[in-house]
Amino acid sequence: MSISMSIAGLLARARLLNRDLAPGEPLAETVIRPLAALPEAAAEPEPYATENGSPTDRLWELARDATRLRAQPGATEGLIEATAALQHLACLFAEDADALAARIAELADIQADLETRIDGALDGPYLVTNATKITNWLGEPIQTFPQMALCRCGQSATKPLCDGSHARHGFSGAKDPDRVPDRQDTHEGVQVTVLDNRGICAHSGLCTDRLSTVFRQGEEPFVAPSGGRSDEIIRAVRACPSGALHYAIDGLKGPDPVREPKIEVSKDGPYRISGGIPLDGDDSREHYSLCRCGHSRNKPFCSGMHYYVGFVDPPLSDEPTLFEWAGGLPALTRMTHIFYDKYVPQDDLLAPLFARMSPDHPERVAAWLAETFGGPKLYTEQYGGYDHMIAEHAGKSLTEQWRARWAQLIGRAADDAGLPTDPEFRAAFAGYIEWGSRIAVENSQPGATPPPHMPVPQWWWVCEARPGSRVSALSPAADQTQIRLPAPDEPVRFTDHIRPLFREMDRKSMSFAFDLWSHSDVTEHADAILDRLRGGKMPCDGAWPAEHIDLFARWIAEGTPS
Numbered sequence: 001m002s003i004s005m006s007i008a009g010l011l012a013r014a015r016l017l018n019r020d021l022a023p024g025e026p027l028a029e030t031v032i033r034p035l036a037a038l039p040e041a042a043a044e045p046e047p048y049a050t051e052n053g054s055p056t057d058r059l060w061e062l063a064r065d066a067t068r069l070r071a072q073p074g075a076t077e078g079l080i081e082a083t084a085a086l087q088h089l090a091c092l093f094a095e096d097a098d099a100l101a102a103r104i105a106e107l108a109d110i111q112a113d114l115e116t117r118i119d120g121a122l123d124g125p126y127l128v129t130n131a132t133k134i135t136n137w138l139g140e141p142i143q144t145f146p147q148m149a150l151c152r153c154g155q156s157a158t159k160p161l162c163d164g165s166h167a168r169h170g171f172s173g174a175k176d177p178d179r180v181p182d183r184q185d186t187h188e189g190v191q192v193t194v195l196d197n198r199g200i201c202a203h204s205g206l207c208t209d210r211l212s213t214v215f216r217q218g219e220e221p222f223v224a225p226s227g228g229r230s231d232e233i234i235r236a237v238r239a240c241p242s243g244a245l246h247y248a249i250d251g252l253k254g255p256d257p258v259r260e261p262k263i264e265v266s267k268d269g270p271y272r273i274s275g276g277i278p279l280d281g282d283d284s285r286e287h288y289s290l291c292r293c294g295h296s297r298n299k300p301f302c303s304g305m306h307y308y309v310g311f312v313d314p315p316l317s318d319e320p321t322l323f324e325w326a327g328g329l330p331a332l333t334r335m336t337h338i339f340y341d342k343y344v345p346q347d348d349l350l351a352p353l354f355a356r357m358s359p360d361h362p363e364r365v366a367a368w369l370a371e372t373f374g375g376p377k378l379y380t381e382q383y384g385g386y387d388h389m390i391a392e393h394a395g396k397s398l399t400e401q402w403r404a405r406w407a408q409l410i411g412r413a414a415d416d417a418g419l420p421t422d423p424e425f426r427a428a429f430a431g432y433i434e435w436g437s438r439i440a441v442e443n444s445q446p447g448a449t450p451p452p453h454m455p456v457p458q459w460w461w462v463c464e465a466r467p468g469s470r471v472s473a474l475s476p477a478a479d480q481t482q483i484r485l486p487a488p489d490e491p492v493r494f495t496d497h498i499r500p501l502f503r504e505m506d507r508k509s510m511s512f513a514f515d516l517w518s519h520s521d522v523t524e525h526a527d528a529i530l531d532r533l534r535g536g537k538m539p540c541d542g543a544w545p546a547e548h549i550d551l552f553a554r555w556i557a558e559g560t561p562s
């Protein structure tokens, strides 16, 4: 079977299948389009025997055959893109978790000889081959398939997977000729020299947040190595996700971290690659950040444009957990690393206590916090759960002095790591730190008998004070200043007094049901609206002041005049 014949065959089968798979045409954009664009697609398709099976069985067979072709040397981008979509779709139709695992294992087996790598398709997605670890911005694993196509244009409705949007939107993978030049600048310090390539900086802000005296936002030169200790500089450089920063001592470039291959889909930002996954065949980078919004000036690398074009992932759920609000495992790990790598070693009180801690202690404490704050059960599943944590504190005779310093410095690390600073989050966070650290002291006393085999505690917003549960005094006041209350003897009118009570965001969020700026709609639903206003359920970001609710009730009582 020649490749060209087989691509024509795959295309013919995909076209037939597309008709039979309900609903819509699920293969049109992601399978048929890339295959049809290949020159081999014009060949006469070979006859194929099993067109009569069920559509889902045929889909699975097509995915396997595409994978076999893809695994041959010389597979083209179009074939790889189509294979990725077929693998994903076929696995979606697996009956249960066991069947899914079996399908993925079979596909992985077919393409086992291919190296793990990422390739940027021409004006198309990132083709990710044999990567087994992809996490979302919370640090939670995403289901991987042996062949994947990740969105690169920023428009896919199935992010991070490609849905073919790049072709519809005419995405271009070209670099901007006016981009910051790809050039390494050398900033010599007394002990450590910082090497900086502004051209590939993704502007994640991890260095400026961590060590603003060395990495100086808005100043020239950006790097001032004399502003910090060498260990601080090295730690900040190592935290750089884009690979823009490196360091050298005595002319020798510092080693890259040794990590397992991993792709992180960062929040509202780039893909962060670590562990040396080759990009377009180049394996010289241990880590780099790839554009995910489609607007980078230095494609495929991120140049920070996501921030300027307002690229955002779908909002958190209405009721985010503390874990989600904190920024997930990456944010908590960033914080514990800053705490144990920076603050603890330089603190006279705490340094001796943690001198012999295990090297992965920051990851362990981050996993505990993640689980406590409503995230995945990482500490229970990977580190021994509650009983192990209790055993770690047992017999340490921790003092109040130690505890107070611990609590003080972890708060500072939370600031440095960029954890949210809103009153609701910090109240809950500080509440847990106080609670947990005092229990740690109790449990560590001689003869203490903490209850055994308990679950990891679950912490929540304090007194249900959640993000958006009140209107901030710092939020734009425009909406509020337009509201004019009528005098007691003045008739209440919809246009003058009621409509201005509803903000544009209220109107948008109710537009699925009716129009809050329409007199007839609000009249029709007046009683239901009043009920919700009185119950504090509307608007969803904070209750109206009583005088506005009274005004609305008065308007109803006066017969809802226009």
Ligand code: HEM
Pocket: 353, 354, 356, 357, 358, 361, 364, 365, 368, 369, 383, 388, 389, 392, 393, 396, 398, 402, 403, 406, 407, 432, 433, 434, 435, 436, 437, 438, 440, 441
């Ligand atoms: C909310 C407060 C706290 C939390 C969530 C916490 C969390 C943890 C966890 C999860 C471990 C076990 C790590 C592992 O799996 O090996 C641990 C160990 C330990 N904790 Fe805490 N802790 C807290 C407060 C404190 C305080 C206040 C101190 C003392 C100032 C302290 C000192 C220690 C020490 C010395 C260890 C053993 C470290 C080692 O040698 O590996 N902890 N903590």
